[in-house]
Amino acid sequence: MRSESVPAGRTFLEEARRAQIIGCAIDTLAAEGYSRATMARIAERARVSKSVIVYHFATKERVFEQVVAEVFQSATDALRPHLDAETTPADKLRAYIAGRVQFLSTHQAHMLALFEIWMNLRSDDGALRMSEADAESTVDAIEQLLAAGQASGDFGDFSARVMAMAVRQAIDGVLLQLRVDPHLDLDEYARELVALFDRATRRTS
Amino acid sequence: MRSESVPAGRTFLEEARRAQIIGCAIDTLAAEGYSRATMARIAERARVSKSVIVYHFATKERVFEQVVAEVFQSATDALRPHLDAETTPADKLRAYIAGRVQFLSTHQAHMLALFEIWMNLRSDDGALRMSEADAESTVDAIEQLLAAGQASGDFGDFSARVMAMAVRQAIDGVLLQLRVDPHLDLDEYARELVALFDRATRRTS
Amino acid sequence: MRSESVPAGRTFLEEARRAQIIGCAIDTLAAEGYSRATMARIAERARVSKSVIVYHFATKERVFEQVVAEVFQSATDALRPHLDAETTPADKLRAYIAGRVQFLSTHQAHMLALFEIWMNLRSDDGALRMSEADAESTVDAIEQLLAAGQASGDFGDFSARVMAMAVRQAIDGVLLQLRVDPHLDLDEYARELVALFDRATRRTS
Amino acid sequence: MRSESVPAGRTFLEEARRAQIIGCAIDTLAAEGYSRATMARIAERARVSKSVIVYHFATKERVFEQVVAEVFQSATDALRPHLDAETTPADKLRAYIAGRVQFLSTHQAHMLALFEIWMNLRSDDGALRMSEADAESTVDAIEQLLAAGQASGDFGDFSARVMAMAVRQAIDGVLLQLRVDPHLDLDEYARELVALFDRATRRTS
DNA sequence: CATGAATGAGCCTTCATTCAT
DNA sequence: AATGAATGAAGGCTCATTCAT
Numbered sequence: 001m002r003s004e005s006v007p008a009g010r011t012f013l014e015e016a017r018r019a020q021i022i023g024c025a026i027d028t029l030a031a032e033g034y035s036r037a038t039m040a041r042i043a044e045r046a047r048v049s050k051s052v053i054v055y056h057f058a059t060k061e062r063v064f065e066q067v068v069a070e071v072f073q074s075a076t077d078a079l080r081p082h083l084d085a086e087t088t089p090a091d092k093l094r095a096y097i098a099g100r101v102q103f104l105s106t107h108q109a110h111m112l113a114l115f116e117i118w119m120n121l122r123s124d125d126g127a128l129r130m131s132e133a134d135a136e137s138t139v140d141a142i143e144q145l146l147a148a149g150q151a152s153g154d155f156g157d158f159s160a161r162v163m164a165m166a167v168r169q170a171i172d173g174v175l176l177q178l179r180v181d182p183h184l185d186l187d188e189y190a191r192e193l194v195a196l197f198d199r200a201t202r203r204t205s
Numbered sequence: 206m207r208s209e210s211v212p213a214g215r216t217f218l219e220e221a222r223r224a225q226i227i228g229c230a231i232d233t234l235a236a237e238g239y240s241r242a243t244m245a246r247i248a249e250r251a252r253v254s255k256s257v258i259v260y261h262f263a264t265k266e267r268v269f270e271q272v273v274a275e276v277f278q279s280a281t282d283a284l285r286p287h288l289d290a291e292t293t294p295a296d297k298l299r300a301y302i303a304g305r306v307q308f309l310s311t312h313q314a315h316m317l318a319l320f321e322i323w324m325n326l327r328s329d330d331g332a333l334r335m336s337e338a339d340a341e342s343t344v345d346a347i348e349q350l351l352a353a354g355q356a357s358g359d360f361g362d363f364s365a366r367v368m369a370m371a372v373r374q375a376i377d378g379v380l381l382q383l384r385v386d387p388h389l390d391l392d393e394y395a396r397e398l399v400a401l402f403d404r405a406t407r408r409t410s
Numbered sequence: 411m412r413s414e415s416v417p418a419g420r421t422f423l424e425e426a427r428r429a430q431i432i433g434c435a436i437d438t439l440a441a442e443g444y445s446r447a448t449m450a451r452i453a454e455r456a457r458v459s460k461s462v463i464v465y466h467f468a469t470k471e472r473v474f475e476q477v478v479a480e481v482f483q484s485a486t487d488a489l490r491p492h493l494d495a496e497t498t499p500a501d502k503l504r505a506y507i508a509g510r511v512q513f514l515s516t517h518q519a520h521m522l523a524l525f526e527i528w529m530n531l532r533s534d535d536g537a538l539r540m541s542e543a544d545a546e547s548t549v550d551a552i553e554q555l556l557a558a559g560q561a562s563g564d565f566g567d568f569s570a571r572v573m574a575m576a577v578r579q580a581i582d583g584v585l586l587q588l589r590v591d592p593h594l595d596l597d598e599y600a601r602e603l604v605a606l607f608d609r610a611t612r613r614t615s
Numbered sequence: 616m617r618s619e620s621v622p623a624g625r626t627f628l629e630e631a632r633r634a635q636i637i638g639c640a641i642d643t644l645a646a647e648g649y650s651r652a653t654m655a656r657i658a659e660r661a662r663v664s665k666s667v668i669v670y671h672f673a674t675k676e677r678v679f680e681q682v683v684a685e686v687f688q689s690a691t692d693a694l695r696p697h698l699d700a701e702t703t704p705a706d707k708l709r710a711y712i713a714g715r716v717q718f719l720s721t722h723q724a725h726m727l728a729l730f731e732i733w734m735n736l737r738s739d740d741g742a743l744r745m746s747e748a749d750a751e752s753t754v755d756a757i758e759q760l761l762a763a764g765q766a767s768g769d770f771g772d773f774s775a776r777v778m779a780m781a782v783r784q785a786i787d788g789v790l791l792q793l794r795v796d797p798h799l800d801l802d803e804y805a806r807e808l809v810a811l812f813d814r815a816t817r818r819t820s
Numbered sequence: 821c822a823t824g825a826a827t828g829a830g831c832c833t834t835c836a837t838t839c840a841t
Numbered sequence: 842a843a844t845g846a847a848t849g850a851a852g853g854c855t856c857a858t859t860c861a862t
Contacts, residue, residue, distance in 0.1 A: 255857085255858090259857085259859085
């Protein structure tokens with residue numbers, strides 16, 4: 001399926017180690033935060049020497065890039081079927097919100113790790129490394145969905161960009177809330193958000 | 206009033222130095238991010254030796270705590286009059302959103318700095334230091350506003366907590382957007398967000 | 411006098427530390443060779459923590475640059491008077507050779523350190539850092555001396571460049587020889603080299 | 616003949632691998648310098664895994680020892696016929712100088728590699744590994760040649776040791792010069808050096 | 821009130837070597 | 842005969858903090 005995840009040159013064993021390390025990187029980022037997610041601590045979680053990580057990824061930056069790729073992939077894979085099952089823009093939007101929130105609950109560490117990297121990973125010149133790619137792809141997807149709904153007359157009149165950003169932010173907010181209160185009732189949360197944006201996007205008669 | 210910020214023992218000059226350092230810490234955090242906001246770099250921006258910071262604040266952690274306090278204070282001070290000028294819950298909500306977005310535009314560095322610390326500052330045991338205090342005070346304030354509106358019949362039926370969080374997140378989203386595109390049209394943004402949450406909170410006839 | 415050695419911004423104490431560290435770097439390079447001349451080992455010799463070196467020089471590369479500068483300065487200072495005391499090209503050449511060999515004997519570690527750096531210090535792209543500057547200045551000086559002698563008719567017909575290089579190399583050879591046999595009779599060596607190049611440069615009647 | 620290079624137990628294929636690796640080690644040393652000549656980089660040049668080198672040589676030190684042996688062998692083999700073709704000491708000296716310089720031009724990498732190792736390879740106690748063996752064999756050979764010439768009355772009166780060293784150093788100097796200017800006119804260089812030492816050794820009437 | 825000097829812990833990375841396959 | 846995987850020591854450097862002045 002995902003031809004990218006097991007490229008030509010990699011053995012099964014190597015792929016397993018890489019997956020293990022990425023997993024531990026995710027857990028470390030989620031549990032201890034970006035600045036504590038050092039090679040040493042990731043290695044410790046994997047019960048492996050630091051050098052093993054270097055051997056498989058060459059660079060800490062590369063590890064984090066892989067974390068981002070992995071989380072993106074998982075999130076996209078998980079969301080796609082839910083989205084494809086719906087036809088009307090309004091239903092797609094509901095599915096999007098509900099799907100994302102559900103993904104958060106099953107992949108909390110993944111999303112927290114992504115968030116940590118997104119917020120903190122910078123290139124040598126000090127510029128953020130991830131913000132563009134992410135902002136582009138995630139918000140844009142929602143924006144297009146909304147614009148389609150406006151074109152079809154299902155949605156009312158509003159800035160698709162601002163609404164898209166609000167949707168995205170509301171979903172990310174669940175994550176931050178989870179960090180404070182891990183026993184949050186996510187079902188209720190999802191329902192409320194769906195209803196909220198239903199009202200906000202609905203065409204006013 | 207602000208008993209904490211000018212306690213008995215501090216001279217005027219000392220207070221000026223502290224303010225200068227806090228200001229430079231804010232600028233550094235905003236411009237270079239949490240992990241690059243080191244004592245050395247903050248000192249450099251203040252054209253002062255590292256030791257000056259240590260002398261006045263003892264610890265990096267304390268500097269950041271003061272940054273948080275300062276930004277909170279500014280934000281509250283700036284918002285209060287706008288809020289007090291309104292009477293109905295709906296108007297108060299509009300004023301809240303518009304006021305916050307306006308504050309973002311005039312105090313971008315302040316808010317970015319707050320955000321960096323909020324996301325990254327942890328105590329020695331690895332636990333986040335800021336999330337509770339902040340989540341409590343910011344979201345709770347909105348939540349109470351919304352609950353009051355529901356009690357008075359101005360707002361419809363929704364989870365005040367979830368809506369409060371969505372409001373808060375939407376506003377923070379403007380900040381992240383600003384980081385990507387500094388020339389954002391904030392007036393339009395504010396108008397759209399106000400309208401969005403107007404529709405989302407309005408009592409459905 | 412040498413305004414460069416105590417520039418404006420440096421205190422007496424700092425200059426002393428710097429001199430001490432440079433001295434230890436020289437000794438380490440001379441005694442243990444380039445690849446063993448690490449920050450840790452230089453610091454150990456100076457009975458100081460690694461950080462002290464970083465504090466005063468920022469970078470290992472800078473330390474080595476200072477070593478080169480220091481040795482160059484010393485060598486030039488030591489040779490100048492000997493050279494100025496002579497008038498004819500032949501005498502100047504003799505003074506040059508004898509002076510350099512004498513400097514070697516009193517500053518063996520300096521010259522060995524210079525040699526180690528000259529041979530091994532490379533920039534990130536892999537290119538040698540010192541060879542040009544050194545080859546230029548040292549060999550050129552001799553070459554000009556020889557060319558002047560040819561122009562005045564004191565010397566015979568030969569490639570000034572090749573002869574200059576042979577002179578330089580013969581002198582450096584003493585250094586390498588010293589490394590093998592530290593109790594070399596340097597006076598004899600100097601006398602022999604002077605005589606050798608006397609014959610090699612003399613105008614053939 | 617070369618009992619060491621093809622001992623009983625080595626197959627033809629093994630010998631080929633060893634030669635290939637030695638060749639790549641030489642190229643790496645010459646092109647990138649001693650400290651960059653790591654097992655990994657040598658292996659990369661040979662398009663082979665690091666382990667192959669370990670398998671055939673056990674140790675990096677052994678690889679370098681073999682490099683030295685190989686270069687020595689080549690140099691000796693190349694020089695022998697030129698030397699044997701001459702009869703008088705003066706002609707032998709000329710042949711020696713010219714032959715060595717020519718070897719430099721055809722085997723620049725070999726000589727640079729030898730030089731790098733000679734200057735840098737040390738045993739665990741920090742002592743140079745190569746200087747003795749080399750100084751002994753190379754300089755001694757020239758010294759004997761010169762001494763023979765003095766005994767036969769062909770050469771004048773000078774320290775054979777110092778002259779031998781000057782000869783050796785002048786030749787090595789060509790190498791260093793080549794490193795700076797790869798397009799050197801080596802024929803002229805050889806001619807000049809031959810003439811130089813001709814004058815320096817000639818019996819003064 | 822301010823500073824320069826120094827430190828030790830920790831960071832990411834490189835590297836020669838070992839080992840199972 | 843060859844390889845990939847793993848390791849531990851060491852390297853240069855950053856940083857918050859301590860201390861004497």
